[in-house]
Amino acid sequence: MAVDFSILETIHPSRFLSFTIPNPNPALCPSLASPLIRIAILDSPILPSSPPIPTVAAMIVPKHRESDWLFSTEAGHLQLLLASPNIQRLMLIGQQPIINASSSPSVYRRWIDSDSLNNLEVTLKPLVTALSPKSCFKNGNLEVPFLRYEDNVFCSLVLEKCIGNFVGEMLVEDVEIEGANQAREFRRRLRFKRMPNLVQTEIRIVPKKASCLDSLEIGSNTLELIPDLGALVHVYLVPMVASLALTGSRIEELVEAGLRPKALCLGVGGGALVGFLKTQLDFEVVGVEVDEEVLRVARKYFGLEDGDLIQVCVGDGMELMDKLAHGDVGHIDPKFDVIMVDLDSDNLRNGVSAPPMEFVRKDVLLAARSILCESGIFVVNVIPPSKSFYEMLIHDFQEIFPELYEIDVGNGENFVVIAAKALPCSSLISDSENKFLQKLRLLISGAYMDSIKRIGSAMSCRSD
Incomplete structure (x- = not known):
């Protein structure tokens, strides 16, 4: 089907086009050597009210990553555009995505040739103009x-692609990344x-035989990699x-009374948080995940083991909380010391956001x-799509909970909002004698514990 290029003479919000053309110079650069190249063009869904001269940019798709959803789908293209401030049209140029028909998946390895890329950009300048x-x-x-x-992935291997009834198509992949002090991770x-x-779940993996680390290569059939649930890397x-x-x-x-603290986790994903609370902090955990296929993947690849101390339910977390509040779920004790929410919105028009609007x-x-x-707490991972969304969320929480706290994750995206059911009260156990706090500080960065900031009290307090 021929493309009417005249429609590209103006910016049209959210317009997406994808087509192939003959490669203008297939011999010039190994990163774009196919006879046909794919061009994808996306106009921003967000245009200024008084538009200046449109700002456009182009990007050459990294070699061997043409099939990656980030570069081969409209949703991925949108995320790249939204991550580029003030860009109103982003053009992606690369080889056609290759569907690997062989039984063994290919391994992506980073390839960068700056000189060739510079030459290729010069060659493509008339096209993007x-x-x-x-x-x-x-x-x-x-x-x-x-x-x-640019990202920190040196190489990657897709282990499985599958489809969930709720989340749609998903994949599990092993990656080697650039760690601190050039360590292999x-x-x-x-x-x-x-x-x-967006990486939904990420865990550390290690060779089953620790002595094999130096010789480890992603995609090797001779080494078995197993989940390391002793650390949180997300x-x-x-x-x-x-x-x-x-x-x-x-x-x-x-703990001193011989009892276990209880946590409710809304959004299980691969189960990293659920597993850490159980294995490292001795919690009894109830996890809620909307997609059963996600749980199958979590059990197969991420070390999720539901049993006596981890109970996993398939369903909607908000509906489960409502049923628990009304005593409609007999097999679950309806009282928790902590509720942790890790749910993101599936509306990507303005980028990744969390939690979903309907949650607030x-x-x-x-x-x-x-x-x-x-004395329980309600903990929510928040990725605000706008300042007004965050202000609304804080306002709504303050109407219900007496105390509100915040931790700035420090990545420019996430905040952790903590709502306390009751005002702080003094304890007979000092922090220096509190063995749980000592253990917590050893397991995670104490800097985050010290950075908890009180951001307000409730506008009105209600009793249950």
Whole structure:
């Protein structure tokens, strides 16, 4: 089907086009050597009210990553565009994605040749200029910048692709990343096609035989990699766990009485948080995940073991809290010391956000409050799509909970919001004598525990 290139003369919000053309110079660069190249063009869904001269940019898809959802889907393209401030049109140029028909999946290995890329960008400059809006030329010649995608992945191998009834297509992959002090680090990741640039779950993996680390290569059939559940590597999970410091006195009293603290986790994913709470902090955990296929993947690849201390339910977390609040779930004790929420929105128009808009409702927050123990806390991973969303969330929480706290994750995206059911009270156990707090500080970064910031009290307090 022929493309009418005249439609590209103007910016049209959210317009997406994808087509192939003959390669203008297939011999020039190994990173773009196929006879046909794929071009994908996306206009921003968000345009300024008084638009200046449109800003356009181009990006060459990294070699061997043409099939990655980040570069081969409209959703991935949108995330790349939204991550580039003030860009109103982003053009992706690369080889056609290759569907590997062989039984053994290929291994991606990072390949960078700066000189060849520079030459290729010069060659493609007339093409990207021709694909730019006419209004870009009002002040003379147009210089279209080439953006370069960079991340910390050296190599990766897809272990499985599957489809969940709720989350859609997903994949499990092993990756080697650039660790601190140039150390080799190996991770296992769960990603969803609907959010191509968001890692849903990430855990550390290690050789079953520790002595094999130096010779480890992603994709090797001779080494068995197993999950390491002793550490949290997803950047926002550590501050979520650090929030337990706010209820450390209650947990220490439970432990001294021979009881286990109880946690409700809404959003299980691969089970990294659920597993850490159980194996490292001796919690009894109830996990809720909306997609049963996600749980199958978690059990097969991420070490999730539900049993006596971990009970996993398939369903909607908000509905479960409502049922617990009304005593409609007989097999689950409806009181928890902590509720942890790791749910993201499936509306990607303005980028990745969490929690979903429907989660910040009065009835949902009241249900959460009612199933917390008297000194319990409600912990939410928040990725605000806008300042107004965050202000609304804080306002709504303050109407229901007496105390509100915040941890800035420090990545420019995530905040952990902690709502306490009751005002802080003195404890007979000092922090220096609290063994749970001592253990918590050893397991995670004490800096996050020390950075917990009180951001307000409730505008009105209600009793259950």
